[in-house]
Amino acid sequence: MADDPFENMLAQMDRAKEYADVDDGVFERLKHPERTLKVTLPVELDSGEVKVFEGYRCQFDSARGPFKGGVRYHPTVSQREVEALAGWMTWKTALVDLPYGGAKGGIICEPKELTQNDLESLTRRYTEGIRRMIGPETDVPAPDMNTNPQTMAWIMDTFSMYEGHSVPQVVTGKPLELGGTPGRVEATGRGVSIVTERLFDYLDRDLSDATVAIQGFGNVGSNAAELLEEAGARIVATSDVSGAAYDPDGLDVGALTEHVNAGGLVEEYAAGNLRSTSEEREAVDGGVRWDDPELIGNDELLTLDVDVLIPAAVEGVITAENVGDVRASVIVEAANGPTTVAADEVLTERDVQVVPDILANAGGVIVSYLEWVQNAQEFSWPLETVNAELERRIGTAFDQTIEQYDEKDLPDLRTAAYTLALERTASAHEYRGLFP
Known part of the structure; x- marks a missing residue:
């Protein structure tokens, strides 16, 4: 299907494969997400109605590090979309050379039709549903379409209640008061x-x-x-x-x-x-x-x-x-x-x-990484440091993409970016081998 985002991502990978130095067996592994969880989320709304929502969390590839990716609330969320977005996150984190793999989550809902209390209840129920998958060293969610720092605060609080202590680094894109970093929203x-x-x-x-x-x-x-x-x-x-x-x-x-x-x-x-x-x-x-x-x-x-x-x-x-x-x-x-x-x-x-x-659009995950690092160190950086590091990292990725594009005489910048991302992820797989 032309409008299937997952097929679109696979086609982008295939276009880059002829230029990328990637083993066929490893490339086949890169086309499949490691796991996708579907959760059923019954929520009692402010109206008194009990409504059952559906949500997903896809963990695409962990060869380079913990999974990383946003959570979106939208009526069009589907398993295929979430898996495609998790794949794109995998290539994105590899391209900008962050020690992450890709993930994505989502809930099928229309946020405009829900009250603030409804959104909080839905978020906490979703967090309970996926909490065995997420964690500072395993999978770190972040904001995406129709989610924001408040959403991340609810996820962090719910996860922390189960852990018995505060775990700010379980999510990024948090409010500043909970360990968020200046510059993340922009x-x-x-x-x-x-x-x-x-x-x-x-x-x-x-x-x-x-x-x-x-x-x-x-x-x-x-x-x-x-x-x-x-x-x-x-x-x-x-x-x-x-x-x-x-x-x-x-x-x-x-x-x-x-x-x-x-x-x-x-x-x-x-x-x-x-x-x-x-x-x-x-x-x-x-x-x-x-x-x-x-x-x-x-x-x-x-x-x-x-x-x-x-x-x-x-x-x-x-x-x-x-x-x-x-x-x-x-x-x-x-x-x-x-x-x-x-x-x-x-x-x-x-x-x-x-x-x-x-x-x-890699600026968001770059600054999410910087937030995660600050949380791990229990130390915060000023906005100027965050913005300078963002510019350095995304500028380096841009320069490397242009170098790949020019030196290999590639057809377009997307192919150049994908060859870098695929080679970096494939190299990690080759070093780690295939378990068991």
Whole structure:
């Protein structure tokens, strides 16, 4: 199936295999997750209704270290999706050279329909269901789609109650008060911004005043937008589930961020609900910004005539059906698996540079690793240290990917990234051997 994320990941692996120095037997092992647990989660909701949810935790590969990966709450969560995401986490941690394997978890639910108490009960029930799989040295969850530091606090507390003592390093992405690290919330968006700047340097292009469209204005998209705007880029479009806002002169990212953080929708912003007063509009010449965005569809955002397209929402949005209409010359994958293999082949033929997800959105897992290390040492670092280490690690991974791409004359950056990740993971397997 073209829309099966797991098949998409396997196809990406197969594309890279002919260039990677990996034994056939080891490669076959790399295509299969080590284990996937399905849990049934009965929860009594605030409404008095008892509802049964389904959740998953997939542990894909542990050759390089403990499993690492987020937990997402979304109606479309499935076993295949979780297994694909766990695989992508495996390649991501290998590419940025962290001592981890890949994992992923998820619960099939619509968080918007649940109260805060409902979410807490569901999270604690899920933690009880997977607690025998997780732990600081075995599997370390983190936030993902529709989960956040509060979710991690509930997981940590539930796990700690069973252990009989506080275990902050069982999860990352925690609140600062519970051992979280500064910079973790912004980390994925910061990584997206860093690799975009690096790519423009590599292409000898000027990011200043480049036009950028970002599909998705959640944590990742909004932070990437703010940082790219600081770097001089012009954010001309962004979106959420309600629709997309487009302004060729550039959106007011700060105002939009404030609106969304307060619970607002992009649709409301695009409809003009946040526009300046008439007095401010008349004072444009005096330096007052007047934002006049247009409401467009999410699909239309993907096909805008921009320099950079950043899919930062869900997987499988750039497909064989719409890739012919994509006009961006650079795509930076802030989401996991946003481009299908069929679309990839078209983009490669057209010389569209795609920074793959396993590199572009690795900022989150890098800073999660830094948080985990700080917890193990019972020592905390200032934000400047965290951000500098994030930039160093993701910059090194970018440079190594470009070196692989140039020296081996590979077809695209995704293939370059995968060859590195597959070779590193396969090497660990070869050293460890096959038990028993």
